[in-house]
Amino acid sequence: METTLYNIFSMLRYRGREGxxxxxxxxxxxxxxxxxxxxxxxxxxxxxxxxxxxxxxLFLFKAPPFRVMEVFLIFGVLFHAVNGLRVxxxxxxxxxxxxxxxxVWVETVIVAIVFVPAAVITLAPLFG
Amino acid sequence: xxxxxxxxxxxxxxxxxxxxFEFSAWFFMRVSGVLLLVLAVFHLLYxxxxxxxxxxxxxxxxxxxxxxxxxxxxxxxxxxLIFAMAHGFNGSRYIIDDYIRWRGVRVAFKTxxxxxxxxxxxxxxxxxxxx
Numbered sequence: 001m002e003t004t005l006y007n008i009f010s011m012l013r014y015r016g017r018e019g020x021x022x023x024x025x026x027x028x029x030x031x032x033x034x035x036x037x038x039x040x041x042x043x044x045x046x047x048x049x050x051x052x053x054x055x056x057x058l059f060l061f062k063a064p065p066f067r068v069m070e071v072f073l074i075f076g077v078l079f080h081a082v083n084g085l086r087v088x089x090x091x092x093x094x095x096x097x098x099x100x101x102x103x104v105w106v107e108t109v110i111v112a113i114v115f116v117p118a119a120v121i122t123l124a125p126l127f128g
Numbered sequence: 129x130x131x132x133x134x135x136x137x138x139x140x141x142x143x144x145x146x147x148x149f150e151f152s153a154w155f156f157m158r159v160s161g162v163l164l165l166v167l168a169v170f171h172l173l174y175x176x177x178x179x180x181x182x183x184x185x186x187x188x189x190x191x192x193x194x195x196x197x198x199x200x201x202x203x204x205x206x207x208x209l210i211f212a213m214a215h216g217f218n219g220s221r222y223i224i225d226d227y228i229r230w231r232g233v234r235v236a237f238k239t240x241x242x243x244x245x246x247x248x249x250x251x252x253x254x255x256x257x258x259x
Contacts, residue, residue, distance in 0.1 A: 003229045004227050004228055004229065007226065007227045007229070008227055027223060030216070030219045030223075031219075031220070031223060033216070034216035034217075034219065034220060037212055037213070037216055037248075038244065038248065041209070041213075041248045041251055041252045042248075042251070044189070044252065044255055045251045045252070045254075045255050047186065047189060047190065047255055047258070047259075048254075048255055048258060050186075051185075051186035051187070054185070054186045054189075055185050055186050058184065058185060061181055061184075062181060062182055067181075070176065070181065073172075074172065074176065077168060077169060077172050078169065078172075081161075081164070081165045081168065081169050084161045084165065085161075085162075085165060088158050088161060088162065091158065114173075118173070118176070118177060121177060122176065125182070
C-alpha cells in the first residue's frame with residue numbers, strides 16, 4: 001500500500017517540464033474517461049428497460065453537478081486525444097523531440113481553442 | 129532533478145522491443161488512438177454541442193438507431209464501443225502494472241478489469257442491436 005501511494009505521488013514530482021505534466025494529465029484523463037465509459041455503457045444499457053426507466057435515470061445527467069463533471073469529461077477527452085497525437089508524432093518522428101516543449105504548447109493552444117467555447121456552452125445554462 | 133523512477137515515464141515514449149504481445153499492444157494503442165480521435169471526439173462534440181444533453185432521452189437515442197441513418201449510427205456506435213473499451217482496458221493494464229507492486233493484487237485488478245471490459249462489451253453491443 002505505501003509503495004503504491006509512493007509511486008502515485010512520485011508521479012507528481014517535477015521531472016521533465018511540460019512533457020512531464022502532459023504525461024501525468026494523459027494518465028489521469030485516460031483513467032477518468034475510462035471510468036465515465038463504465039458509467040455511460042451502463043446508462044445506455046438502461047434503454048433495455050423501456051422509456052420510463054431510461055428517462056427517469058437520465059435526469060441525473062441533467063443536474064447541475066453533472067454539468068460541471070461534463071466539463072471535466074470534455075477536457076479529458078480533448079486533452080487525451082490531442083496529447084495522444086503528440087505521443088504518436090514523437091514515436092514515429094523522434095527527430096521532433098528537439099521541439100517537444102514547443103509541441104506541448106501548440107497542443108495546449110489547440111485544446112484550449114476547442115475546450116473553452118465547449119465549456120462556456122455547457123456551463124451557460126447554470127447561470128441562466 | 130531526480131532520475132530514480134524515470135522508467136515510469138519511458139513506457140509511452142518508447143516502442144517496446146521485439147514483435148511479441150507488448151509490441152502489438154503498443155501498436156494497437158497508436159492505431160485505435162487515431163481512430164478514437166475521430167470517433168470519440170466527434171461523438172462527444174455532436175452529442176454535447178449539437179444534440180445537447182438536455183434533449184437526450186429514450187426517443188432521441190433509439191430514434192437515431194432506427195431512423196434513415198440507423199445503420200450508419202449503429203455501426204458508428206459499435207466501432208466506438210469496441211475501440212474505446214479495448215483502448216481503455218489496455219491503458220488500465222499499463223496503470224495497474226505501474227502502480228500495483230504486489231503480484232496477487234495486480235492479477236486480481238487485471239482479472240476484474242478484464243471481466244468488466246468483457247461484460248460492458250456484451251451489454252453495449254446488445255443494446256445497439258436491440259431496437
